[in-house]
Amino acid sequence: MMEQRNRVVQVSRFGDPERLEVVDAHLPIAGPGEVRVRVLASSLNYTEVLIRRHLYPQTMRLRPPFVMGYDVVGAIDQLGEGVHDFQIGDRVADMTVVGSNAGYRTLRARDVARVPAGVDAAEAAALILSWTTAHQLLHRAARIQRGQRVLVHGAAGAVGQALLVLGRLAGLELWGTVRGEHMALVRELGATPIDYQHQDFTRIVPGGFDVIIDGVGEDGYRRSYAALKPGGLLCAIGFSASVQAQRRMIPILLEIARLYLWRLLPGGKRARFYSVNAMRARHPNWFKDDLEQLFGLLATGAIRPRVAARISFEEVVDAHRRLEAGGLEGKLVLCPDLSRPSQRAA
Incomplete structure (x- = not known):
């Protein structure tokens, strides 16, 4: 059986997009109260330009190398001890600030929002921070x-x-x-x-x-x-x-x-x-309630976030250049299942 790889987008040093690198990392294991997800989509946000340039207050204490990725939509593939409200295969979402530009990652089960069946994972990811x-x-x-x-x-x-x-x-x-x-x-x-x-x-x-x-x-x-x-x-x-x-x-x-x-x-x-993070720290239930309300609007077609492009790991550095230049009319979303640019769906 082929061993699962966990590819991640890592900041090697603070600075320009060229400081990003895609590397293989250890496959995480879900601890008590956690779920592990296979990442389906993780959007690139302008906030990550600030993180990469060491200008974001919430991550000022972080030092490279660390994994980028402000948000995540994923399918649960492992349950940690004490997690009973979810099943393998459930789709969930979270705002993580870092760590989600990856093939797999772990999340605290109490923090995640449920993603309705049938909604597009990239569109769902586009809602998490911005919407x-x-x-x-x-x-x-x-x-x-x-x-x-x-x-x-x-x-x-x-x-x-x-x-x-x-x-x-x-x-x-x-x-x-x-x-x-x-x-x-x-x-x-x-x-x-x-x-x-x-x-x-x-x-x-x-x-x-x-x-x-x-x-x-x-x-x-x-x-x-x-x-x-x-x-x-x-x-x-x-x-x-x-x-x-x-x-x-x-x-x-x-x-x-x-x-x-x-x-x-x-x-x-x-x-x-x-600050969305400060608001979430003060009122954690608001964030989950608001996000699940937005997912409901997405499921009914009442809202439709624009996805400018779905990108592979190989396109992340160029995507950060586009993000920093500005002028995009939609989100750039990392979809780990895309192995090459030709698979991208607009």
Whole structure:
């Protein structure tokens, strides 16, 4: 009988995509309270650019080598001691932050969400970080109400698209900043597009926006804060502008800290930094409930995340280059069962 291999995507050193390597690792064994899954899909997220460049607060203590992979959809192939709620073959999902760009991995049984039969594994993986983030931003952090005016920065990105789709389902009035070539996409998703290179979003809505969700962080979030109406809320979720400018972590953290000082200014505007990991740590049941709700919407066809490409292990380094360059209109998803690029399904 041929011995099972466990291929993994490993960071050899912090830095450029070339620091990633695909290596063979030991096959993990499910411990007490764990399940082992054969990985069906693990999406590549912009957050992993930050992890690879040592700019992500939640992984600052990690040192290479370690395995990449923020999320996972897999089929259980081994049950650890004390696990009784699952069976071999059940499909489950989890947000792991690292460790899931692999052929096999173990997960804590109490953390995983069930994946409905029949849904596409790559589409399910595309929901885990981006769509759960979007759902929680709207319904947990901002507590949006029907009819509110909401601006989404980076609206063509994975989280941006999810925010527009879920925001439309919630009855919001939506705007999204994008590059000129993505204006049609934003319009198709039910929002008013803003070409940030040629239009001033601070002057679009008289009186200001109720909520602004900013994953770009240009100018230290100042212009987004200025575009709020009195009493409005700025949810910062990232700082891609600082990453592209190759800024270091300390100045970025100072900008995030300043958000919380702005609430002391007159005008009643609010600002906060949202972290899906911090939210999950405080309310672990919310994450599983929200993700399973999204899987239900996927199963019924109410939502459909865009998968830009399904990639093999051999394509991971190039995929990270594409991810870092920006401009993708969908997720890149690692599917370990793809042995070569010609097997990829759009």
